[in-house]
Amino acid sequence: MILASTTSADPIHTPEGNAPLVRWTVVTAKDDSIDEILELEEKLVTPAKDLEPGTYYLYSGVDESNPNTMRTLEIYENSDAYRLHITSKNFREYQAKRLPMVENVKSLEVIPIVLEQKKSGTGLVVCMHRYEISPESLSDYQDLVTAGAERSVRDEDGVIGIYVTAEIDKPNMIHTMEIFRNTLARNKYLKSKAYKNFQSQLAPMIQSQTDIENLPTHIDMSEKGMKTGRDFLFNPFG
Numbered sequence: 001m002i003l004a005s006t007t008s009a010d011p012i013h014t015p016e017g018n019a020p021l022v023r024w025t026v027v028t029a030k031d032d033s034i035d036e037i038l039e040l041e042e043k044l045v046t047p048a049k050d051l052e053p054g055t056y057y058l059y060s061g062v063d064e065s066n067p068n069t070m071r072t073l074e075i076y077e078n079s080d081a082y083r084l085h086i087t088s089k090n091f092r093e094y095q096a097k098r099l100p101m102v103e104n105v106k107s108l109e110v111i112p113i114v115l116e117q118k119k120s121g122t123g124l125v126v127c128m129h130r131y132e133i134s135p136e137s138l139s140d141y142q143d144l145v146t147a148g149a150e151r152s153v154r155d156e157d158g159v160i161g162i163y164v165t166a167e168i169d170k171p172n173m174i175h176t177m178e179i180f181r182n183t184l185a186r187n188k189y190l191k192s193k194a195y196k197n198f199q200s201q202l203a204p205m206i207q208s209q210t211d212i213e214n215l216p217t218h219i220d221m222s223e224k225g226m227k228t229g230r231d232f233l234f235n236p237f238g
Helices: 034-050 079-086 089-101 135-155 183-191 193-205
Strands: 009-011 021-029 055-062 069-076 102-118 125-133 159-167 173-180 206-213
Touching: 021 034, 021 079, 021 159, 034 055, 034 069, 034 089, 055 079, 055 125, 055 173, 069 079, 069 159, 089 102, 102 135, 102 173, 125 135, 125 183, 135 159, 135 193, 173 183, 183 193, 193 206
Parallel strands: none
Antiparallel strands: 009 102, 021 069, 021 102, 055 069, 102 159, 125 173, 125 206, 159 173
């Protein structure tokens, strides 16, 4: 049984109040190899990551419709922290051992628009989306999605985290991740008046949309990257 959380929420940021470095990595595994890759990740990457102060979060989801595909949202304090992580002994061992099991790996650095999560709690449901926003609506979209993420994570117990990012070269191409306590919490969120109002405002801004359902997972929140409270606002578009 997972107990309800009463913990507060904050945006993810560096101790100086700056936006962190954010990347997406997509791993396509050879048939029936994804479980072995996940086991390697749990054995080698997770323990090392927990000892790296600048590696904030590595949140993964395995595509339900294509279970050979795993997408990971990576959040680091800065580029130095990222380099420290990928050159660590454990990560290099992980890369070497997964190599025979991997069909393809793609990595993309992105602009964080809003990275909002609870300070603690566990998420069992992960959903992702890709949106193409009309360029003229981008500023309004940023305001809308930031306010919606802040409200949802702050006020809805079952919403564990909402992360919205934009491609650097095409800032109207949006990649998101939503983490929920469980399926019941997600359904409650989708049926809420606030979410329906958010969707009605969002719909005219969208040129295309891809929804990605993921297999059940287990993600634990922590206060890494949440050290100074809500005392700043970063604008990813200048």
